[in-house]
Amino acid sequence: MNGIHDLGGMHGFGPINPEPDEPVFHAEWEKRVFGLFATTSAFAGFSVDEFRHAIENLPPAEYLETSYYEHWLHSFEEMLAIRGIVTKAELDARVDQIRQGGQ
Amino acid sequence: MAKTKPAPVESETAIRVRALEAILIEKGLIDPKAIDALVDTYETKVGPRNGAKVVARAWFDPAYKQRLLADATSAIKELGFSGMQGEDMVVVENTDSVHNVIVCTLCSCYPWPTLGLPPVWYKSAPYRARTVSDPRGVLKEFGTILPEDVEVRVWDTTAELRYLVLPKRPAGSEALGEEALAALVTRDSMIGVTVL
Numbered sequence A: 001m002n003g004i005h006d007l008g009g010m011h012g013f014g015p016i017n018p019e020p021d022e023p024v025f026h027a028e029w030e031k032r033v034f035g036l037f038a039t040t041s042a043f044a045g046f047s048v049d050e051f052r053h054a055i056e057n058l059p060p061a062e063y064l065e066t067s068y069y070e071h072w073l074h075s076f077e078e079m080l081a082i083r084g085i086v087t088k089a090e091l092d093a094r095v096d097q098i099r100q101g102g103q
Numbered sequence B: 001m002a003k004t005k006p007a008p009v010e011s012e013t014a015i016r017v018r019a020l021e022a023i024l025i026e027k028g029l030i031d032p033k034a035i036d037a038l039v040d041t042y043e044t045k046v047g048p049r050n051g052a053k054v055v056a057r058a059w060f061d062p063a064y065k066q067r068l069l070a071d072a073t074s075a076i077k078e079l080g081f082s083g084m085q086g087e088d089m090v091v092v093e094n095t096d097s098v099h100n101v102i103v104c105t106l107c108s109c110y111p112w113p114t115l116g117l118p119p120v121w122y123k124s125a126p127y128r129a130r131t132v133s134d135p136r137g138v139l140k141e142f143g144t145i146l147p148e149d150v151e152v153r154v155w156d157t158t159a160e161l162r163y164l165v166l167p168k169r170p171a172g173s174e175a176l177g178e179e180a181l182a183a184l185v186t187r188d189s190m191i192g193v194t195v196l
Helices: A028-044 A048-056 A060-065 A068-082 A088-099 B012-026 B032-045 B048-060 B062-070 B072-078 B125-130 B135-141 B178-184 B187-191
Strands: B089-093 B098-103 B151-156 B162-166
Touching: A028 A048, A028 A068, A028 B012, A028 B032, A048 A068, A068 A088, A068 B012, A088 B012, B012 B032, B048 B062, B048 B162, B048 B178, B048 B187, B062 B072, B062 B089, B062 B162, B072 B089, B089 B098, B089 B151, B098 B135, B098 B162, B125 B135, B135 B151, B162 B187
Parallel strands: B089 B162, B098 B151
Antiparallel strands: none
């Protein structure tokens, strides 16, 4: 399916700017998101293909503006919400709780 | 008076990840130690040093090189590197007349067992967009300028099939042993954006 992820040959993205001595992860949350793939796909029962499809379905502007592991987070949210394992409301409520100083 | 350091502000994304992990732990669905173990594996055990060992063996042992080019998956497994995101491997050899470079235009597919996790630039829009339309321009950004008569081949990795570039053995390395050879091999040379 055509989509924003099909980037081959597109123009206008500017220079590549490789980062010297790049670390494997750039933030603690990236590590957690990375580790969530193997652990979550195992019990929720989704394949890499379904996981990637959710990323490819991101609105084009959001796809380009967000980072690789943010794409992963988006897909986990989709995979878990579709299966009724963690609803969006449940996750939003927990986010609010943490913002207010909770765990 | 001791200065108190302001607490770092946690990003919205970081909070969301923390919330998701907390819910999954409370539901008994994941073990945070399993995440720790995965992170440790890819931070300290799996990385481009694995691929460098494959390249050095191929330079050192002509029979191994032949096996590697004929059936990369099995030859790489001989050295103990296999598994997730490296189930089906193809090794492409750089020569005096051909230079290979790998990309994943659709996403971020990359040979994890031999190179570890991909750098941000490999997953970035400019690299994915331009490597297939202007490979020489991309190589130039990495400081790689190839003679005009060298053919550049671009390999678009898929979810099922992962490529690894076998770089040209550097001149003057004839007397080196396998370990010393491996130390010469860089990640970027195995992606094909640089030469040694």
